[in-house]
Amino acid sequence: MEDIAAPPVPVDPTAQAAPQAPAEPEFISETLYIQNLNEKIKIDVLKTSLRGLFKSYGEVLDVVAHDNLRMRGQAFVSFADPETAKKAMKEVKGFPLYSKPMQISFARTRSDAVVKKLDPENYDKHKAAREEHKKATRYTNPLKRKFRAKRMAAEMDGAGAAPVSKRPNVQMPDEYLPPNKILFLQNLPESVSKDQLMALFSQYPNLYEVRLIPTKKDIAFVEYMDEGSATVAKDALHNYKLDGENKIKITFARK
Template identity: 55%
Template structure:
């Protein structure tokens, strides 16, 4: 019997094999493209991710736990200002007390402290220019730490050192005050008989001026207003009028109903420190 020939596996032509190989390479390339992002797309995605991450805010180098507030409405009473400021800054955990003074030199200003620098920085950023009683608050960091902060964070021992250093700095500033140095130089020149730089005008000494119902106020601190003087002089009966001089802001005239009322006010308020530091001079006015 004749043997049946086994079928030989079909062999493809070289051209067809080359076409299949090319088709396979194309499919592999397409598959790679669909799975692996291009390098440019990678960088773009990384950039987008970086933009989504919030940048950490930097705290200024001069930051401290205490804020210095300016441009406060001077017509509002001090207790009201203090209570309002504490309520305004309440979300940032302010510490007691809020410092605000009624004297002329510190009017319209206040100090408020916080538990840490971060809270103070957030309060400064959020509340700055807030229109409080019709005036935009101006806020900056205080030059130094407040007494309450030092006592809270450093303890009593450090607080005593801080307070002593602050008082010494205050005395130093007073000693170096140009007006004080000028007055001391003038007094020394008068005692030694040395000629002064300016020609002295001959005037009748104050103690020889005849009493009258009008008082002459001198050496007033900068920024003193008629309202400030009224607060001081109205405690004495018989006050009629207070006249300030726009061209010369360190003097004023205060008129009483009679000589007796003026004399009582003069004796009580001569050398009174209207701002806690500067002594004002009270004499009878010249007729």
């Protein structure tokens, strides 16, 4: 006996599809929250590097970073408008600043600098609310308690440290020197020419001069008009293989 197919279910032509919930608008902010920063870099150097890196996208209102245990490896970069912040995040996300790829998201609250510029009438109110929140969470936030305990332990461990005057005079490694508009290049191929270096470093704005050392061909100095421009070039070209084999080492020149 043949199977008889079930008749198709009639469709009401007047019926309408169930309405779908509208998609939530994308959250964007004027301030970027940056994580996974190199904790070994001094805070003033880190802030200068971040400002130099992001200022090519628009006006940077503020860069906030702290060296306390809770905030180490993190920073906030504020722009004058959210669209600029969005473009900067899209293009810089994952950039290896000091050899660590940056993790970037939008900050959930407005920074002081943003409120002061865009909503000055409510600045005092905004700042007072932030201070109240800070006080309210100071002793209840478990992460803050944890970091506070670590800090106290570190201070106790350091209580018996030798006086500063008796500590050995250790020269700061090249990698941690403060920003300078002059870059120091090492490990260059001995066949490198001034024109090659000019072509390489002129990709970045405000190049001023390239100086080779006749008696030592594997090093050179590259000078920019300002520290921010030098920082961007340094971060982009450090470990670049000029001859396809050897990586160029680029640091700030000692002042």
